[in-house]
Amino acid sequence: MAVLIDPARWPAHGTVFSHLVSDHSLAELHAFAEEAGIPRRAFDGDHYDVPVERYPALVALGAEEVSGAELVRRLVASGLRIPASHRPGKLDKILTQRFNRLLPGHSPLEREPVVADLLARWSEPHRHYHDRSHLLAVLKSVDLLLRQGEDCGRWDRAVKLAAWFHDAVYRGDPGRPPGQDEEDSAVLAETVLSDLGLPDPEIAETARLVRLTTTHDPDPLDRSGAVLSDADLEVLGRGRGDYARYLAAVRKDFSHVPDDAFAAGRAAVVQSLLDADPLYRTATGHRMWDGAARRNLSAELHPTSRWWSRR
Structure with missing residues (x-):
């Protein structure tokens, strides 16, 4: 059971974003986001989009650093992944x-x-x-x-x-x-x-x-x-x-x-x-x-x- 974060590589709004997910439950993810002060509007079905400047603080709070591929693999394995369609x-x-x-x-x-x-x-x-x-x-x-x-x-x-x-x-x-x-x-x-x-x-x-x-x-x-x-x-x-x-x-x-x-x-x-x-x-x-x-x-x-x- 862990909250995962991948490298900030997704460009938007003049910066780049990471994905923050849980490999266990949405309840765990929402609780972590609330503790970190991430607004619910940043949630997109199965993950939070977080700007690069938040990355160090989220890791310090306990988010596990993983590659993008590892994050997707564990999200899919958890059953929490929402298909693009x-x-x-x-x-x-x-x-x-x-x-x-x-x-x-x-x-x-x-x-x-x-x-x-x-x-x-x-x-x-x-x-x-x-x-x-x-x-x-x-x-x-x-x-x-x-x-x-x-x-x-x-x-x-x-x-x-x-x-x-x-x-x-x-x-x-x-x-x-x-x-x-x-x-x-x-x-x-x-x-x-x-x-x-x-x-x-x-x-x-x-x-x-x-x-x-x-x-x-x-x-x-x-x-x-x-x-x-x-x-x-x-x-x-x-x-x-x-x-x-x-x-x-x-x-x-x-x-x-x-x-x-x-x-x-x-x-x-x-x-x-x-x-x-x-x-x-x-x-x-x-x-x-x-x-x-x-x-x-x-x-x-x-x-x-x-x-x-x-x-």
């Missing part, structure tokens, strides 16, 4: 390109207001997990499942559209009726896709899939439902660092909920996921994510477990 400056461009590919027969004049509204929804300030990074992760997981041979029949585009709309309405309010966000998201999909002139059966399938994300419990013969459900739950099967980041983001989504109430509600959700048999409904999802997901979920309920503590 998930950084805010690139997300909108990548997501817009993906959305446009779903509607090649529509003009930019038709597509642009729709994707702008969707991106604005996914960028709302109260979102920390249910944000654009989650949207991109779900879309990528859908692509992965399809490449691995999972079959949605004729509904490939409907599954991807459902991914776009499945959290388009997200209040994060436990006082709302269960499934209300998903219902509102489905109604939004029906309205928007109807205005775009998509076929009624495809609109109906997209809305059905959005509603399905309330339970993640597709019928055994529901192939498109299985793909979307598994893609949405892919995060559970990631490595420990990514899973810890996911937990922290979910807690921020519900920061208005008292700790005791959140802990009780979260424990119920985790237990229901562990009780699901199967948790992942596609053969690919089960093979790739089930084992890690069950370890992560079990460790979340029992944080002193041997597996969790040794990683």
Whole structure:
């Protein structure tokens, strides 16, 4: 467990900058930065950018000097590295390109207001997990499942559209009726896709899939439902660092909920996921994510477990 700093080589604002990271946790990194008097605005997802004049003081405070390559290697190994494609400056461009590919027969004049509204929804300030990074992760997981041979029949585009709309309405309010966000998201999909002139059966399938994300419990013969459900739950099967980041983001989504109430509600959700048999409904999802997901979920309920503590 260490805070690392690489040589100051990155030019900006008339000086050069180092990267300051932790190879253990963001909590460790933020605590070190606060002690050093580094403002939070210098944080960029997985590191702080610090000017060269701060370098000696940070080393004196305990930052370990490493090469740029070593810093990246240890950051990746920790699971805290954010891919370049998930950084805010690139997300909108990548997501817009993906959305446009779903509607090649529509003009930019038709597509642009729709994707702008969707991106604005996914960028709302109260979102920390249910944000654009989650949207991109779900879309990528859908692509992965399809490449691995999972079959949605004729509904490939409907599954991807459902991914776009499945959290388009997200209040994060436990006082709302269960499934209300998903219902509102489905109604939004029906309205928007109807205005775009998509076929009624495809609109109906997209809305059905959005509603399905309330339970993640597709019928055994529901192939498109299985793909979307598994893609949405892919995060559970990631490595420990990514899973810890996911937990922290979910807690921020519900920061208005008292700790005791959140802990009780979260424990119920985790237990229901562990009780699901199967948790992942596609053969690919089960093979790739089930084992890690069950370890992560079990460790979340029992944080002193041997597996969790040794990683």
